[in-house]
Amino acid sequence: MSESNIWITSTKSPFFSTVSFVVVFLVVLFVNTFSSKLSLSSFVHRNSSSYHLVLPRSKTNYSTPIIEDNFPCIEPIQLHSNLGKFTRNRTSNKVDIDHHIELLNSINLNGSEFEFRVKEFLSQNECMAQFFMIWISPACLFKRRAFLAMESVFNSHPRGCLVILSKSMDTQNGSQILKPIVDHGYKVLAVEPNLTFLFKDTPAETWLNAIKTGLIDPGKISLVQNLSNLMRLAVLYKYGGVYIDTDFIVLRNFSNLRNAIGAQGIDEFGNWTRLNNAVLVFDKNHELVYKFMEEFANNFNGNIWGFNGPYLVSRVVEKEGNNYSEIKLRILPPRVVYPVNWIDVASYFEKPRNVTHLKWMDEEVLELNREAYGVHLWNKKSGKLIIEVGSILYRLISSHCIICQLHERSEND
Known part of the structure; x- marks a missing residue:
């Protein structure tokens, strides 16, 4: 084996060992963080056309x-x-x-x-x-x-x-x-x-x-x-x-x-x-x-x-x-x-961007629950939008569905 090959071999091992350790550490950290945020019952899975309510296997699943x-x-x-x-x-x-x-x-x-x-x-x-x-x-x-x-x-x-x-x-x-x-x-x-x-x-x-x-x-x-x-x-x-x-x-x-x-x-x-x-x-x-x-x-x-x-x-x-x-x-x-105009309906699908936005969303949810008979989603305009966790629609739906069990609510919900 040439001297140059010996040098590459001897330096490659510790370098990749370090990288491997970092990768493993990040994976473990991500899994722990992700697991702590999941309820034992269900979670929300989003796709390109709408969001999915993924139910626990012990519950009835109404997939097509x-x-x-x-x-x-x-x-x-x-x-x-x-x-x-x-x-x-x-x-x-x-x-x-x-x-x-x-x-x-x-x-x-x-x-x-x-x-x-x-x-x-x-x-x-x-x-x-x-x-x-x-x-x-x-x-x-x-x-x-x-x-x-x-x-x-x-x-x-x-x-x-x-x-x-x-x-x-x-x-x-x-x-x-x-x-x-x-x-x-x-x-x-x-x-x-x-x-x-x-x-x-x-x-x-x-x-x-x-x-x-x-x-x-x-x-x-x-x-x-x-x-x-x-x-x-x-x-x-x-x-x-x-x-x-x-x-x-x-x-x-x-x-x-x-x-x-x-x-x-x-x-x-x-x-x-x-x-x-x-x-x-x-x-x-x-x-x-x-x-x-x-x-x-x-x-x-x-x-x-x-x-x-x-x-x-x-x-x-x-x-x-x-x-x-x-x-x-x-x-x-x-x-x-x-209560939601078709022009503005997209904003009701979005999660809060900052504290000010969150405060407005809290007030809007309270007012909708107090005054509105319902919310029209205007599917012609919103059919491909994702209902993000924490959004106004997510919070409304989570309190008005029967079979579904959404992501565990935060203190603000």
């Missing part, structure tokens, strides 16, 4: 099963279609329109069977409150946020009932996803809607027939999304109760709300500037809900986002004037239903 029930795992609003290329050829239009309607409409239940399942569920369970949600995506996409929204309903309404209108969730896969909440004794039914029955004897029936026959231009906006706007109106008109989006976290009991809709924005004088349809509370056969459906059918526009949703309810209520008591309507201020 493998069974996919032949539904492609892709958002319906992302499916390629020719709906934006409306032509005079009604046959080609009809094929594409029928395909989108089939994504939501039942092929297994006729109208009588759909009605029987819903009425039986609501009557047998002695529901103290009737909630409705709509899930238009595949069951594989019913993940943590949607599940937490569902949990928040029962946290505030333990004797309430929830009906999820969904073709994909009324499957073996959907049943497995909902099983943990059902096993805890809460009343939830996923049922594929029969649109013919749901829309029957309402203005929605005329619109559905016209769109099926190609008499109405479905426009560039997802037809599935617009069908969801119409379905929520129809189900409230048929049964009455509360409709909420699957990205709405309920914070308070809704029992003192009746025939109410939330304002998304107000002007400097406190007058509402826009209403929103993410939360609707109405009696069965309410005249205003019927007028909402009339507006949908008579002035449908599939090319402007929100035209058949938030803008629609705003137009109709504005036409009715300010005599809300006459039309049996209560308009809730933004701070009560939409």
Whole structure:
């Protein structure tokens, strides 16, 4: 062995021994620190699309099963279609329109069977409150946020009932996803809607027939999304109760709300500037809900986002004037239903940056719990955001979920 090789060998060993010792020491230090901050029950695991509530193995885990029930795992609003290329050829239009309607409409239940399942569920369970949600995506996409929204309903309404209108969730896969909440004794039914029955004897029936026959231009906006706007109106008109989006976290009991809709924005004088349809509370056969459906059918526009949703309810209520008591309507201020503006929603996902920020967050959490019926997460804007540990949403969700057990709370929580 050459002298130079002897020198390298003799100096390499102590150097790497030192490095190894430092690495081992840092690993041990990290493990000890990390372990001390973990509760024995669970921890939060974050990914690129949302955060995960990782439950202890001894608890029920509601991770999505493998069974996919032949539904492609892709958002319906992302499916390629020719709906934006409306032509005079009604046959080609009809094929594409029928395909989108089939994504939501039942092929297994006729109208009588759909009605029987819903009425039986609501009557047998002695529901103290009737909630409705709509899930238009595949069951594989019913993940943590949607599940937490569902949990928040029962946290505030333990004797309430929830009906999820969904073709994909009324499957073996959907049943497995909902099983943990059902096993805890809460009343939830996923049922594929029969649109013919749901829309029957309402203005929605005329619109559905016209769109099926190609008499109405479905426009560039997802037809599935617009069908969801119409379905929520129809189900409230048929049964009455509360409709909420699957990205709405309920914070308070809704029992003192009746025939109410939330304002998304107000002007400097406190007058509402826009209403929103993410939360609707109405009696069965309410005249205003019927007028909402009339507006949908008579002035449908599939090319402007929100035209058949938030803008629609705003137009109709504005036409009715300010005599809300006459039309049996209560308009809730933004701070009560939409306390977080979609422009600012990202800040509610962030952990505290400094002491001043933390103080503001403490005050905001207290005020939200005291005044708001819930928080709309605006998934269209926040769907890819991570709910960071210690953030406003993290703290709200940790106190309004049922099955989940979040990271051990700090003294400030």
